[in-house]
Amino acid sequence: MNIRFSVPATQEGITQGADQITSFLEAAHAPVQLSYHLGLAYEELATNIVKYGYEYKQATEQDVILISIELSGTPPDASQIRIEDHSHPYNPFEQPPQSDIESAAEDRAIGGLGIHLLRKLASHVSYERHDDKNITILAFKDQDPAL
């Protein structure tokens, strides 16, 4: 099962997209963990786009985030999510890996945590800049969360 849709590159757009993804994954009977990881990939990446992609330029109605999700397997056990946006070139995975995971609570800086989670949870991540678009793809497999 697949879904492809776009939302405005705004905070309201992010909420709208999260609801659409939840409904799609419920209808597809996607397992809990796979649904969680896809939701997380969408939310963390879309939040980054809204927060950093449009930090120099106000997003207009033409500024949308395009989301495509492909589920494979019956019941679904693998998936890919593709997120495209037209903001300035921005590779989320170019940020340095989170270095203070082990540090004490009061010393921790929180920036980059979402991307750190995606790096660890996804089986594959990729980014390319093509036709003035940022294209980020993440793949996930349903697996034992205890692993």
Next chain:
Amino acid sequence: MSLQIERVQGKEFPCLLINGRIDTTTSADLQKSLEDVLADAAVKKLALDFSAVQYVSSAGLRVLLMAVKTLKPRGGSVVLAAVSAEVQQVLKISGFQSFLTLVDTLEQAG
């Protein structure tokens, strides 16, 4: 998508039952509730029942970290009860397990 937050009575320390998704939209509601509870400087320990929480993003983790940062100087702690395997995996990957106390049920929170 909304988040329900309910105060559980009968404990010596504040206990909140959280129900729903803790994401970029709802994390502000959780933050507000926790700030209200933590505004009482006598509060040292806070327990959150996570049995009905299926989803926590980095926005939710940020709120949990705020609570830990408030309680640690008071010699207190944040206890999470009945956390799902999926959410536990995210806490572990983020390194949050080292400063949160995880218990199986709210009764075990003390």
